[in-house]
Amino acid sequence: MAPDPTSLIELATAYWGSATLIAAVRLKVPTALSAAPRTAAEVAAAIGADPVATDALLAGLVALRLAVKVDAERFANAPSADAFLVEGRPGYLGPALLYNGDVYPLWARLDTVVRTGHVDSAPDAYLGDDAQRTRNFVYGMHHRALGVGRAVAACIDLAGRRRLADIGGGPGTYASLLTEKTPGLTAFVLDLPGVVAIAREIVASLGASDRVTCTPFDYYADALPGRFDAALISGVLHREQPDGVRAIFAKVAAATEPGAVLYISDVMLDDDRAGPLFATMFALNMRVLAHDGRCHSVAEQRAWLGEVGFEVTEVRRLPAPIHYTVIRAEKRT
Numbered sequence: 001m002a003p004d005p006t007s008l009i010e011l012a013t014a015y016w017g018s019a020t021l022i023a024a025v026r027l028k029v030p031t032a033l034s035a036a037p038r039t040a041a042e043v044a045a046a047i048g049a050d051p052v053a054t055d056a057l058l059a060g061l062v063a064l065r066l067a068v069k070v071d072a073e074r075f076a077n078a079p080s081a082d083a084f085l086v087e088g089r090p091g092y093l094g095p096a097l098l099y100n101g102d103v104y105p106l107w108a109r110l111d112t113v114v115r116t117g118h119v120d121s122a123p124d125a126y127l128g129d130d131a132q133r134t135r136n137f138v139y140g141m142h143h144r145a146l147g148v149g150r151a152v153a154a155c156i157d158l159a160g161r162r163r164l165a166d167i168g169g170g171p172g173t174y175a176s177l178l179t180e181k182t183p184g185l186t187a188f189v190l191d192l193p194g195v196v197a198i199a200r201e202i203v204a205s206l207g208a209s210d211r212v213t214c215t216p217f218d219y220y221a222d223a224l225p226g227r228f229d230a231a232l233i234s235g236v237l238h239r240e241q242p243d244g245v246r247a248i249f250a251k252v253a254a255a256t257e258p259g260a261v262l263y264i265s266d267v268m269l270d271d272d273r274a275g276p277l278f279a280t281m282f283a284l285n286m287r288v289l290a291h292d293g294r295c296h297s298v299a300e301q302r303a304w305l306g307e308v309g310f311e312v313t314e315v316r317r318l319p320a321p322i323h324y325t326v327i328r329a330e331k332r333t
């Protein structure tokens with residue numbers, strides 16, 4: 001059979017759907033539709049937008065199954081939009097999706113990044129330099145961890161441990177969840193100063209300030225602040241090339257005794273580094289965003305951990321929409 005170009009056309013236009021979703025979230029269309037079905041003109045008035053263009057956006061949302069038409073004129077949210085795209089609902093994923101919207105222009109320059117090897121964005125904009133982007137990013141991580149991340153927390157057993165170093169702990173959500181389920185455990189969220197300021201706010205809102213301390217820390221420059229019998233590195237190593245990962249592992253090794261446990265959770269590649277699809281795309285996402293962005297395989301990390309005395313004792317791959325693999329390693333020497 002002759003090759004068929006259909007999949008190429010679909011791929012070349014796949015971003016249309018992403019852009020439609022992100023525009024709807026930015027404009028708070030699902031929130032405007034949450035109380036009762038509305039016409040395009042009513043939605044446009046509620047969100048302060050052009051009625052004709054709003055009608056086109058709503059048609060796109062219906063075709064994408066994010067909205068439904070309840071009669072000839074009125075639109076309502078589809079169940080997934082109602083659960084996850086309405087501001088104020090417990091499952092609200094807006095900040096996490098808007099983060100993808102912030103990154104989206106960088107993808108348009110992927111060819112340049114590949115040609116030059118350089119990222120011309122300022123990644124630190126998300127990590128403290130730009131207050132609003134940092135807030136979007138940290139709250140995005142928080143909502144993600146509160147929602148899908150509970151499955152990651154469920155893979156982490158810290159029973160009997162006293163001091164957890166959460167390296168690049170971001171919003172502190174995992175540290176809060178893990179100390180909640182582990183009597184006697186205190187956690188230290190170690191992250192850049194601009195992120196830590198927001199983490200303190202989030203940890204307080206979760207009622208965890210007495211068990212979770214948020215400490216400014218730069219894993220390039222600083223040693224871990226004290227001794228630990230447990231460490232977590234979640235969603236951090238995809239910013240680093242192999243030498244960067246090995247340097248972080250060495251810092252954990254220097255601050256722990258034999259018997260200490262280290263959990264790593266992240267998007268990870270297959271050992272041949274050519275799949276799964278989500279991980280290969282995520283690796284590119286990190287490459288347009290951060291100069292050293294890269295995903296790693298379990299085999300690579302097993303070898304790097306071995307160099308500093310840690311042995312991998314368990315590997316769990318979590319399904320979509322989490323896409324994380326959780327490695328448990330124990331310090332032997």
Ligand SMILES: C[S@@+](CC[C@H](N)C(=O)[O-])C[C@H]1O[C@@H](n2cnc3c(N)ncnc32)[C@H](O)[C@@H]1O
Pocket residue numbers: 127141142145167168169170171173174190191192195217218219220233234235236239
């Ligand atoms: C994707 S977030 C993961 C947050 C959290 N661990 C989680 O899983 O929800 C990566 C975190 O690494 C932090 N980070 C990046 N560079 C860092 C550095 N040099 N030192 C410490 N933390 C850093 C970022 O600020 C961010 O909070």
